[in-house]
Amino acid sequence: MTDQVNTRGLALEFLLEVEKGALSHVALRGMLERYQYLDKQERAFLTRLCEGTLERRLELDAIINHFSKVPVKKQKPVIRNLLRMSVYQLKYMDQVPDSAVCNEAVRLAQKKGFGTLKGFVNGVLRSIARGIEEISFDDLSICYSTPQWIVDQWVEEYGKDKAVRMLADQYVEKPVTIRINETKTTKQQLKARLESEGVTVQEVDGMDCALAISGFDYLRALSSFREGLFHVQDVSSMQVALTAAPKEGDICLDVCAAPGGKSLHLAELLHGTGLVEARDLTDYKVELIQDNIDRSELTNIRAVCHDATVLDESWIGKADIVLADLPCSGLGVLNKKNDLKYRMTPEQQQELVELQHRILDIVWQYVKPGGKLIYSTCTVHKAENVETVDWFLKTHPFLLKKEIIMLPGVDKYDGFFIAGMERKEHD
Known part of the structure; x- marks a missing residue:
């Protein structure tokens, strides 16, 4: 490695940025884009150091507190994150x-600028280096660096054995999964193209539209990505459009679509017919959707800025399919968003349940009699999933046709929930 000091310095800047409120995946992506000149080994070191330090933070703090006379929370941010x-x-x-x-x-x-503390840093780290093998923690929250309230919730809802498997899944290294843009290429053609670009490609069991990729340096450096031959999407998320199962000519509305993977999947399944309107709340999110539409070159999809909590009377009774992949606590995808567990609170989680109810109360009206409403989240919290669906079915003219519950570490892919519902012909 040519410049580990510089690489570690970048990692420290990343950790300080996240501590100030930056989203980790956004901050890391931005940093890797700015420092493309780093070689592949350095970028891999940097990525692992950034992500690993963040996802193991509670355990690291417990270790530091065991050896340091100054507790972590009283240390300067630079020293805390450096340790x-x-x-x-x-x-x-x-x-x-x-x-x-x-x-x-x-x-x-x-x-x-903390030269006066270099003796402290040196002393603490050398003590830890000598004694780190001798300390261990029984507490699940510390062992898996997950806030206690999440551990308690998972144990209560799924039992301790499943909860431990879900907690451990955060640290399992997984390849990136991609969905093939079948309007532009075939699986075999894309596999050959990716391999020619130096990417390791694996088949995904039971998903013909998917591949797993690894060994690449920088996604946007791949011409196959820039040409829109595939979209990065987890297999769990791919199940949403497959559950919707659009038929040619269907009119579809995705009410919270950014960055647009599920909307694009719907549009591809329509084989150039029908329409998908992909909506989100802000211009920035709509630009993300539009960027993916432009790469895909699909013509039966459009991106629109609209607040899902506001009724759009022009869409009442018009949609064959409404896709409601709604804001949620995201606790099913901690493997990919390693700072989310620290940002979420039980109070925010309850606010999200209320928001989900509010949006569903609006968007069901867009579904034609006999049409489909697909509700999905990337969380494992029952109040946001099965309990929300139970509430909805008691108060709205729909029938449950399909329900999919995926738990990280228990099932093969990310944690996800999907409910396929059909509007009754007569309310």
């Missing part, structure tokens, strides 16, 4: 020598 990323290297990155971790941390502390 976290150093302890992550000591515990989880065996190829990095302990002496290098300690020396580079001291150097970075001095470079950041």
Whole structure:
């Protein structure tokens, strides 16, 4: 590695940015785009150090607190995050020598203007390096670096055995899954194209429209991506359009669509017929959808800015399919969004349940009699999933036709919930 100090310095900047409120996946993507000149090995080191330090934060803090006289919460942000990323290297990155971790941390502390604390940093890290193998934690929250309220909720709703498997799934390395744009290419053609670009490609069991890719450096550097031959999408998420099963000529409305993967899937399944209107709340989100539409070159889909909580009378009774993939706590995808567990609170989760009810109360009106409403979330919280559907069916003229519950670590893919409902012919 040509410049580990610089790479570690970038990791420290990332951690400070996230602590100030930046979304981790956005901050990391932006950093990797800015520093494309780093070689593949450095980028891999940087990515792992950033993501690993973030996702293991509670455990790292517990280790630091065990060895430091100054508790983590009382440390300066630079020192706190410098210690976290150093302890992550000591515990989880065996190829990095302990002496290098300690020396580079001291150097970075001095470079950041904390030379007076370099003795503290050095002393704490060398104590941890000597004693890290001797400490362990029984507490599930610390072991899996997941806030206690989430652990309690999962144990209550799914039992301890399943909860532990769900918690452990956050740390399982998974390939990126992509959905083939079958309007532009075939699975075999795309597989050959990706392999020619140096990408490792695997089949995905039971999903003809999907492939799993790994070994690539930077997604946007792949010409196959820029040409719209595929879209990055988890297999769980692909089930949404497959559950909707549009028939040619259907009019479809996706009320919370960004970044547009499910909408595009619907449009592809329509084989150039019908229409998909993909909506979201802000111009920024609509631009994300439009960017993906432009790459795909599909002509039967449009992006529109609209607030799903506001009734659009022009759509009442017009849609064959309404897709409501609604804002949720996101706790089914912690494997991909490693700071989400720290940002979410029980109070916010309850507010999201209320928002889901409010949106469903509006958007069901767009469904034709005999048409379909597909409700989905990327969470595992029952109040946002089965309980919301139970409430909806008691108060609206729909029948439940299909319900899919996927739990991370228990089922093969990300945590996801899908309910396929049909509007009664007569309310």
